[in-house]
Amino acid sequence: MIDQYLADLLTNVEPFDTSLGHIDRCLLDETGEDYQRYKLTEDGVSPRAIPGVNGFVVADSDEHDETGHLTEDLEVAKAQQDKRMRKNRLLLDDFIEPAFYGERNAAKVLVCWGSSYGPCREAVDLLNERNEGAAAMVHFPQVFPINTEKARKVLGAYARPAATFYCVEGNSTGQFADMLREAGALIESQKILRYDGLPFTAKGIYEEVCSR
Amino acid sequence: MTYPQLAENAWCPGCGNFPLLKTLNDAIDSAGLDRHKLVLVSGIGQAAKLPHFTYANVFNGLHGRALPVATGIKFANPALKVLITSGDGDMYGEGGNHLLHTMRRNVSVAAFVHDNQIYGLTKGQASPTTEEGHVTKLQSFGVINKPVNALELAIANDVAFVGRGFVGNHENLHDTMVEALHCDEGFVLLDILQPCVSFNKVNTFKWYKDRVTPIDKSHDPTDKEAALRLARTWGDEIPVGVIYKGSRPSFESRHPVLAEGNPVLDYDD
Numbered sequence: 001m002i003d004q005y006l007a008d009l010l011t012n013v014e015p016f017d018t019s020l021g022h023i024d025r026c027l028l029d030e031t032g033e034d035y036q037r038y039k040l041t042e043d044g045v046s047p048r049a050i051p052g053v054n055g056f057v058v059a060d061s062d063e064h065d066e067t068g069h070l071t072e073d074l075e076v077a078k079a080q081q082d083k084r085m086r087k088n089r090l091l092l093d094d095f096i097e098p099a100f101y102g103e104r105n106a107a108k109v110l111v112c113w114g115s116s117y118g119p120c121r122e123a124v125d126l127l128n129e130r131n132e133g134a135a136a137m138v139h140f141p142q143v144f145p146i147n148t149e150k151a152r153k154v155l156g157a158y159a160r161p162a163a164t165f166y167c168v169e170g171n172s173t174g175q176f177a178d179m180l181r182e183a184g185a186l187i188e189s190q191k192i193l194r195y196d197g198l199p200f201t202a203k204g205i206y207e208e209v210c211s212r
Numbered sequence: 213m214t215y216p217q218l219a220e221n222a223w224c225p226g227c228g229n230f231p232l233l234k235t236l237n238d239a240i241d242s243a244g245l246d247r248h249k250l251v252l253v254s255g256i257g258q259a260a261k262l263p264h265f266t267y268a269n270v271f272n273g274l275h276g277r278a279l280p281v282a283t284g285i286k287f288a289n290p291a292l293k294v295l296i297t298s299g300d301g302d303m304y305g306e307g308g309n310h311l312l313h314t315m316r317r318n319v320s321v322a323a324f325v326h327d328n329q330i331y332g333l334t335k336g337q338a339s340p341t342t343e344e345g346h347v348t349k350l351q352s353f354g355v356i357n358k359p360v361n362a363l364e365l366a367i368a369n370d371v372a373f374v375g376r377g378f379v380g381n382h383e384n385l386h387d388t389m390v391e392a393l394h395c396d397e398g399f400v401l402l403d404i405l406q407p408c409v410s411f412n413k414v415n416t417f418k419w420y421k422d423r424v425t426p427i428d429k430s431h432d433p434t435d436k437e438a439a440l441r442l443a444r445t446w447g448d449e450i451p452v453g454v455i456y457k458g459s460r461p462s463f464e465s466r467h468p469v470l471a472e473g474n475p476v477l478d479y480d481d
Contacts, residue, residue: 050476051251051269051285051292058263058270061256070219070264070272 005115005199031055036066040079044086088145095147098154102136103128105160108209110137111189112168113176115199120168122202127209134160135209143176151185165189168205219264228406228417229259231379232326236297237266239389250293253282255307257333259299259326259406268295276306279314282321289476290464294321295393300403301331304340304360311362315369315399317463322373322392322400325362328408329415336411346414363403363443367436367456372398374439374456378405378424380417384452391454398462405450420450427453434459 028035028049035055039046046066051057058068063080065071102109102124112120120137127135136158140151155165167177167189174191181187192208194200223229240247250268254260256275263270269292273281278296286294296303303311303325314321330348331337337350340360347354366374373395377385385404392402405424407417431438431453439456464470 050289052249052289052476054248056248056267056269060264060270060272061274062272065219068270070261072220072222 003115028053037068038064038066038080038083040066040083042086043090044083044088045090046083091145092147095145095150096142097150099139099141100136100154100158101139102158103134104136104158105134106136106158107133107160107163108135109155109159109163109165110135110168110192110205110209111140111155111165111177111180111186112137113140113143114170116168116170119200119202119205123205123209126202126206130210140176144179146179146183146185148183148185151180151183155186166192166209168192168200170194170200218266219261221265222261223258224410226409227258228328228379228408229262229326231382232385232404232406233262233265235379235382235385236262236324236389239386239393240266240268242386243390243393245293245393249291250295251282251285253278253285253294253296253321254298255302257299257302257331259297259328259332260302262297262326276302276308276310278302279307279310279321279323282323283314283317283319286319286321287464287467287470287475290320290470290474291477293393293396296321296323298323298325299332299339300325300327300329300341301339304362308340308360312365312369315366315371315401318369318371318398318458318460320372320396320398320462320464322395322402324389324392324402324404326406327403328406328412329359330408330412332408332411343414361443361446362401363455364440366399366401367439367443367458369399370436370458370460371401371456372458372460372462373400373402373454374443375402375454376405376450376452377402378420378450378452379407380421381424381426381452384426388453395457397465398458398460405452423448423450424452425449427451427455431455433457 026048028047031049031053033055035049037057049057060068062070063077065076101121110120117139124135124137138155167174169176172193172195174193177189177191247268252263252268253271254263255278263272271281278298282294282296327341329341331339336348338348338355342355343359345354363374373392375388375392377388392400405420433454433456442451442455445451
């Protein structure tokens with residue numbers, strides 16, 4: 001996940017590893033003339049081809065049948081929506097587990113996503129230097145859909161039983177805190193929000209946690 | 213070959229899109245195009261549904277956004293023939309900015325604009341080509357804006373091909389389409405007059421029939437001034453046929469990466 005803060009940031013980094021190896025584009029090399037772009041399958045994923053093959057590749061923004069052509073058939077519409085939602089299960093299975101940083105048995109746990117990783121990590125270091133009860137953070141590289149079991153495991157693994165969780169977010173309502181609650185992954189949390197148009201700083205997060 | 217099942221057609225009986233579809237099917241075959249290498253792209257509207265009623269690859273996306281998608285398809289795989297079939301509202305209204313810049317870039321895609329001078333899908337509001345004074349249920353005091361002249365804009369941008377057709381003249385429209393489809397280098401704009409029998413009671417089949425005149429064979433399409441005069445001719449006489457042919461290089465031929473090869477076909481797994 002990237003935003004303007006990361007895009008504007010200048011820092012020295014080790015050269016990126018560009019040897020990604022084989023990238024599976026999940027493309028069919030050959031298709032029959034009966035190719036269907038939106039074929040109903042058990043896991044919801046239809047075989048993927050690009051235009052230029054033997055079959056026609058048809059994509060539509062309105063509801064469509066398995067071929068991709070427009071439909072107003074109510075049963076076909078439901079079948080396509082059910083197919084789309086079956087893909088949700090795969091996304092949950094492939095959930096990217098949150099990353100943990102800081103002290104085990106922490107009393108204060110920052111919960112964040114996206115570009116607040118850096119400021120939160122520095123804030124955890126500041127809190128631990130002050131040594132007022134161990135601090136830690138949990139960073140979510142994937143914010144949706146949330147695999148409740150995997151999210152709870154990481155959130156609970158290192159926090160002490162009565163730990164305070166702070167959802168650190170660059171918006172005015174704490175959208176991710178609400179999503180975590182809806183998923184049953186984190187029910188009780190405080191919100192540290194910044195929405196004046198500037199990104200978080202470590203010092204700002206640190207002072208906010210200390211003031212509560 | 214076995215063709216997939218097509219969508220059920222919901223155009224009104226007598227719709228000008230029917231003869232347009234028939235002529236287009238004939239023209240695609242006459243031009244010798246391989247339908248498996250043809251991608252039809254459209255936005256939203258009754259015209260934009262055309263790709264669902266014929267055999268080709270299809271991307272029917274968002275309102276006014278046919279051209280950015282068509283551009284992307286052409287750049288990803290220049291070996292494909294990319295044809296946009298969408299309406300005057302979608303292409304000149306919602307997609308007006310995209311049209312301007314696709315013409316300026318001279319991307320090698322062809323746009324066949326079904327021009328019925330009205331918003332048909334939404335039941336009869338003024339479109340960018342509705343004539344001044346035309347009373348609609350929304351423009352109840354009559355249209356106060358000057359219609360856009362897309363042909364003039366296209367010639368000013370020096371695109372590869374500019375033409376006009378009328379669905380009531382099958383032969384002329386067919387031949388103009390074939391010539392437009394044979395143009396592979398640069399942007400193609402073909403404005404096709406196509407009556408909306410339900411929501412445009414002004415520009416009817418008869419209205420067009422009385423005015424549409426095939427362009428004289430003596431016209432030289434490379435003569436920009438003569439082309440502009442034809443593009444501006446609208447009233448008692450409406451010229452149809454090939455209006456302008458430009459010779460400016462296409463975007464792809466000048467782009468350093470695209471000039472090297474085909475991003476999709478030459479992609480190394």
